[in-house]
Amino acid sequence: MTGPDLDTVTTARLLVRPPREADRDRFAGLFGNEDFMVFYPGVLTGEEAQDRFDHMVAVCRAIPFGKQPVVELSSGLVVGYTGADYIDFEGRTRLEWGYRLVPExxxxGYATEASRALLAKAHQTYAGELLAIIAPENLASQNVCRKLGFAFWKQAPVEGGTRNLYTLPVGEPAP
Ligand SMILES: CC(C)(COP(=O)(O)OP(=O)(O)OC[C@H]1O[C@@H](n2cnc3c(N)ncnc32)[C@H](O)[C@@H]1OP(=O)(O)O)[C@@H](O)C(=O)NCCC(=O)NCCS
Structure with missing residues (x-):
């Protein structure tokens, strides 16, 4: 019974933990919801949402700080996610940090609180660079990433749009 709990990070108001099968319907609903998916190219179809959830589970098996559910302690509800996922950018596979919360x-301060807690795990288990890719008009997200310690790198075209890229070194540099 202690196994899964070891993977859980608890903050003052939140719990951040790997996805479970019981989260599938919640995420399928969120990935298909326009308000949740703002600043994303579009909502996911039912099938895409199922695939995205499967992908979330797979990434979290590979890295302990993969994009994973953020649970609000006061309500017990999954209110979003934070964490890293793989992305190919400029010919290299990198780890991209991202977060998304339900509008309410x-x-x-939840995105910052949850991300800080999970980033601590990244610092302990990974050495390298994290990337954040944010639409220039998404000021809230850029505020969060700066509060997490990310530094502006450059503007670049990503998936057809101009994005602001930020980077954060984590862990010990490899010898
Ligand atoms: C981006 C997002 C995760 C931020 O979550 P959050 O919990 O509200 O973030 P926090 O409260 O930790 O911090 C937000 C910061 O941005 C500021 N902010 C919020 N809305 C803002 C706006 N429209 N313009 C400028 N600043 C804004 C807040 O004041 C806060 O900064 P502060 O702590 O210096 O006051 C959340 O807004 C969200 O889910 N947005 C939709 C999905 C999304 O854009 N994800 C990121 C894609 S790159």
Whole structure:
């Protein structure tokens, strides 16, 4: 019974933990919801949402700080996710950090609180660079990433749009 709990990070108001099968329907609903998916090219179809959830599970098996559910302690609800996923950018596979919350849980500091907690795990288990890719007009997200310690790198075209790229070195540099 202790196994899964070892993977859980708890903060003052939140719990961040790897996805479970019981989260599937919640995420399928969120990935198909326009408000949740703002600043994303579009909502996912039912099938895409199922695939995205499977992908989330797979990445979290590979890295302990993969994109994973953020649970609000006061309500017990999954209110979003934070963490890293693989992305190919400029010919290299990198780790991209991202977060997304349900609208009613934005503006409370949750993204920063959850990300800081999970980043601590990244610092302990990974050495390298994390990338954040953010639409220039998404000020809230850029505020969060700066609070997490990311530094502006450059603007670049990503998936057809101009994006602001930020980087954060984590862990010990390899010898
Ligand atoms: C981006 C997002 C995760 C931020 O979550 P959050 O919990 O509200 O973030 P926090 O409360 O930790 O911090 C947000 C910061 O941006 C600021 N902010 C919020 N909305 C803002 C806006 N429209 N313009 C400028 N600043 C804004 C807040 O004041 C806060 O900064 P502060 O702590 O210096 O006051 C959340 O807004 C969200 O889910 N957005 C939709 C999905 C998304 O854009 N994901 C990121 C894609 S790159």
């Amino acid at each position: 849980c934005r503006g409370l």
